[in-house]
Amino acid sequence: MLRVDPGALGGMIAELARGCVLVTGSNGKGTTCRMLAQIMRAGGLHPVLNGEGSNQLSGLATTMVAHAAPTGRLRQDFRAIGLFEVDEGSFPEVMPHIRHPAAIVVTNLFRDQLDRYFEPAYIMGLLERTMRSLPPDTTLILNADDPRIACLAADLPNPRLYFGMADTGPCRSEPDPTSDCPRCPRCGGELAYSSVFYAHLGHWACPGCGLARPEPDIRATGIELIGSQSTRLEIATPAATTVISVPLPGLYNAYNALAAVAAATQCQLPEESLQAVGEITAGSYRMERVEVDGRDVYLALAKNANGYTEVLRAVLGDGLPKRMLLGLNTNPGKQPDTSWIWDVDFDAIAGLVLVPVVSGNRAADLAVRLKYAGWPDPGDVIVQPDPVAAFQAALAATPPGQPLWIVSTSVVLSGIRAWLRRHGYVRELWQEFAREQQEQARRPRLRIRPQAPALPASVQPRPVRRRTALPLQTVELPAADMPSAGPVRPLVAGSTVSMPTTADLPPLIAEGDDPAAPAGREASIEDRGAGL
Amino acid sequence: MKITIGYLYPDMMSTFGDRGNVETVRRRCAWRGIGTEITELKLGDPIPAGLDLILIGGGGEAQQRLVAADLHKVKAPGIRDAVAGGTAALAVGGGFELFGRFCQPERGAEYPGVDLFDCWTIRRSTLLGDDYGTIAQAKADRVIGELVVQWDDRLLVGFENHSGGTYLGTAAQPLGLVLTGHGNSGTGTEGVILDSAVGTNLRGPCLPKNPALADFLIAAAVGRLHPGAELMPLRDELEQAAHDDCLQRVLPAGRIRRVRPGRAAGTGPARQPRLTRPQRSPQRASRTTDAATRP
Numbered sequence: 001m002l003r004v005d006p007g008a009l010g011g012m013i014a015e016l017a018r019g020c021v022l023v024t025g026s027n028g029k030g031t032t033c034r035m036l037a038q039i040m041r042a043g044g045l046h047p048v049l050n051g052e053g054s055n056q057l058s059g060l061a062t063t064m065v066a067h068a069a070p071t072g073r074l075r076q077d078f079r080a081i082g083l084f085e086v087d088e089g090s091f092p093e094v095m096p097h098i099r100h101p102a103a104i105v106v107t108n109l110f111r112d113q114l115d116r117y118f119e120p121a122y123i124m125g126l127l128e129r130t131m132r133s134l135p136p137d138t139t140l141i142l143n144a145d146d147p148r149i150a151c152l153a154a155d156l157p158n159p160r161l162y163f164g165m166a167d168t169g170p171c172r173s174e175p176d177p178t179s180d181c182p183r184c185p186r187c188g189g190e191l192a193y194s195s196v197f198y199a200h201l202g203h204w205a206c207p208g209c210g211l212a213r214p215e216p217d218i219r220a221t222g223i224e225l226i227g228s229q230s231t232r233l234e235i236a237t238p239a240a241t242t243v244i245s246v247p248l249p250g251l252y253n254a255y256n257a258l259a260a261v262a263a264a265t266q267c268q269l270p271e272e273s274l275q276a277v278g279e280i281t282a283g284s285y286r287m288e289r290v291e292v293d294g295r296d297v298y299l300a301l302a303k304n305a306n307g308y309t310e311v312l313r314a315v316l317g318d319g320l321p322k323r324m325l326l327g328l329n330t331n332p333g334k335q336p337d338t339s340w341i342w343d344v345d346f347d348a349i350a351g352l353v354l355v356p357v358v359s360g361n362r363a364a365d366l367a368v369r370l371k372y373a374g375w376p377d378p379g380d381v382i383v384q385p386d387p388v389a390a391f392q393a394a395l396a397a398t399p400p401g402q403p404l405w406i407v408s409t410s411v412v413l414s415g416i417r418a419w420l421r422r423h424g425y426v427r428e429l430w431q432e433f434a435r436e437q438q439e440q441a442r443r444p445r446l447r448i449r450p451q452a453p454a455l456p457a458s459v460q461p462r463p464v465r466r467r468t469a470l471p472l473q474t475v476e477l478p479a480a481d482m483p484s485a486g487p488v489r490p491l492v493a494g495s496t497v498s499m500p501t502t503a504d505l506p507p508l509i510a511e512g513d514d515p516a517a518p519a520g521r522e523a524s525i526e527d528r529g530a531g532l
Numbered sequence: 533m534k535i536t537i538g539y540l541y542p543d544m545m546s547t548f549g550d551r552g553n554v555e556t557v558r559r560r561c562a563w564r565g566i567g568t569e570i571t572e573l574k575l576g577d578p579i580p581a582g583l584d585l586i587l588i589g590g591g592g593e594a595q596q597r598l599v600a601a602d603l604h605k606v607k608a609p610g611i612r613d614a615v616a617g618g619t620a621a622l623a624v625g626g627g628f629e630l631f632g633r634f635c636q637p638e639r640g641a642e643y644p645g646v647d648l649f650d651c652w653t654i655r656r657s658t659l660l661g662d663d664y665g666t667i668a669q670a671k672a673d674r675v676i677g678e679l680v681v682q683w684d685d686r687l688l689v690g691f692e693n694h695s696g697g698t699y700l701g702t703a704a705q706p707l708g709l710v711l712t713g714h715g716n717s718g719t720g721t722e723g724v725i726l727d728s729a730v731g732t733n734l735r736g737p738c739l740p741k742n743p744a745l746a747d748f749l750i751a752a753a754v755g756r757l758h759p760g761a762e763l764m765p766l767r768d769e770l771e772q773a774a775h776d777d778c779l780q781r782v783l784p785a786g787r788i789r790r791v792r793p794g795r796a797a798g799t800g801p802a803r804q805p806r807l808t809r810p811q812r813s814p815q816r817a818s819r820t821t822d823a824a825t826r827p
Binding site: 111119120121122183188190305336337339340341342343362364365367368369371372373374383 | 543547548549550551552555556559575591592593594595598676677678691693735736737740741770771773774777
């Protein structure tokens with residue numbers, strides 16, 4: 001599609017009635033999108049979102065095509081809003097297709113895939129250069145606790161909305177070993193932290209030039225980490241304070257929820273709809289739970305040093321020993337660099353993993369890493385590069401009723417998931433995605449407002465286009481070419497053939513004619529919602 | 533028995549998992565009953581006397597510029613004196629580039645190095661330049677992949693990710709010969725060795741998978757105060773497995789270049805590196821000659 005008509009994707013995105021919101025950053029894009037989608041649905045909008053991982057240009061095009069009518073235009077929906085997860089490295093390629101995003105959420109910036117993305121400063125330059133071409137009313141929704149993100153494109157006139165942690169309860173006493181130690185974005189000096197949440201996220205200031213963390217508009221004023229299952233958050237927005245429970249563990253998910261709430265506030269979604277964050281299910285591989293022979297198996301994806309560290313902290317945060325399978329792999333032909341495992345804080349959890357099993361095509365590297373992190377006797381670590389064999393070994397070592405945690409990069413997880421699917425424990429990812437979309441559409445909606453919420457100021461109403469009917473042309477064929485059909489014969493004896501006349505046809509409504517017209521459709525959705 | 537390790541710029545030059553090298557030295561010493569004292573040396577800290585081992589990793593472009601200025605102003609004489617006095621050193625990736633005579637980014641002024649090794653780096657590009665609109669464009673200008681090096685009669689394995697423009701002067705002795713990968717400048721040599729100081733493009737955590745190199749450095753550090761001391765051998769099954777695993781990935785592809793006998797053995801300190809394969813493009817060949825005649 002992109003090759004046939006480079007403007008087609010942009011055209012379709014521009015047709016989204018309520019504009020679109022983009023989410024980018026190193027970690028947490030997918031989960032933030034899922035949370036935000038739930039809030040939007042609860043608020044009466046119909047988010048059009050790209051499936052997990054389809055966050056480069058091709059994935060976005062596929063998503064839009066799936067929502068298009070055969071005419072190549074979007075199906076008409078006055079509640080449709082685009083919600084796109086955009087890979088931070090693909091940002092420059094994706095942005096030209098999105099002429100007028102309502103808001104851009106930037107979650108954080110970590111070292112990630114150094115062989116693919118180079119250093120974080122390079123990615124930051126990439127984001128900043130691309131943002132120069134944004135319309136001046138696109139709101140930037142930024143993480144105030146990440147010094148680089150807080151000062152992203154500081155000279156742009158765009159409105160900025162900051163989110164950050166205010167409750168310093170769960171903060172760490174000393175800087176994190178996985179920290180990127182970014183320098184002051186203004187003067188390049190060393191930053192001082194009064195509290196660190198994880199890595200380089202915290203309350204920062206530059207003693208050199210006086211630059212400090214901006215006071216966030218959306219603040220987490222209370223964080224309660226409830227074991228390895230969920231989190232309770234008290235979030236203060238300029239309008240009110242809400243307590244929401246996030247059914248996902250870890251501080252990083254608290255940040256994801258905060259980002260989603262900030263974006264929802266920007267979209268002027270009602271306060272009550274924020275509770276919908278509590279309804280989200282774990283995304284595929286994001287602490288996805290599968291029951292296998294009486295044991296809960298959790299699949300958690302970790303792709304870089306910070307992700308891996310935070311997932312381990314979330315799982316082992318309650319201090320109780322767990323059974324785990326740790327995986328490390330490279331994808332064939334790309335991302336051969338696994339040096340980041342030396343930045344994962346394996347040292348802190350050395351005694352907490354019973355019978356560790358390591359797997360993946362780089363299992364040998366991971367085993368060496370664990371040995372040097374002071375994990376007990378190296379002989380206790382089971383090294384099994386084949387994911388399925390490793391999974392079976394780990395499962396055998398897990399007594400029924402006990403959970404098994406699988407933390408890994410993608411290939412090991414997909415290998416195990418494929419086995420689980422073949423044996424009927426889970427469905428295909430695309431089936432899960434489709435089922436979820438269907439369920440969401442069917443789920444009764446809490447109608448909070450009688451009318452749809454007002455358009456955000458930054459979203460331009462779609463121009464009304466009238467389609468003019470093409471004049472019909474009559475072609476007269478020479479009589480000699482006509483087959484000798486004779487009179488029309490009824491197909492069944494005794495019946496008559498009736499040809500429709502123009503009077504029987506429904507009146508032609510031009511697409512995009514009148515926003516007020518499809519009131520009947522809205523009512524039917526309301527009714528269905530109330531009936532369920 | 534105890535050795536003192538100077539860990540240079542742990543906050544700014546440890547972007548590529550370089551902490552793995554520090555951990556490897558620490559643990560391998562501990563398993564042998566050798567104590568380690570790790571001194572973190574940041575911007576402004578002078579090189580203290582009595583270091584047995586100096587370690588430096590790689591960092592981002594902006595960090596390297598700050599570090600280069602500090603090395604030149606504060607630490608360079610201390611490092612040169614220490615190595616002359618028998619201190620072992622390992623400079624990896626960006627740190628290796630900074631331990632040479634100078635480093636020339638594509639844009640902006642060149643920055644002076646420590647001048648420990650007789651080598652210099654001319655980057656084909658700088659990542660932060662405005663020229664690259666996309667990742668793909670920036671990537672095309674770098675050497676990224678696995679690197680296998682013949683070091684005397686042993687093999688070193690690891691990963692390289694650099695612009696591939698480090699050139700050796702006549703006084704420099706290469707650490708080894710490239711069997712697979714790019715190495716210093718694509719002419720078949722990899723790294724530099726000067727007494728017990730090693731510079732290499734085996735980026736990031738190169739010691740865990742190359743216990744022989746780790747023990748070479750530890751032996752040199754211990755030997756400073758205890759000449760003739762022998763290191764107790766360790767059980768290195770896991771390390772060896774990871775090492776062999778890397779060779780296995782590279783070998784089936786048939787990418788190991790044959791090293792003719794005589795080449796490896798005859799590499800003397802005063803020898804210019806010889807071309808072991810034809811240049812890939814005339815552009816790069818001319819670049820190499822320019823650079824080689826530069827200082």
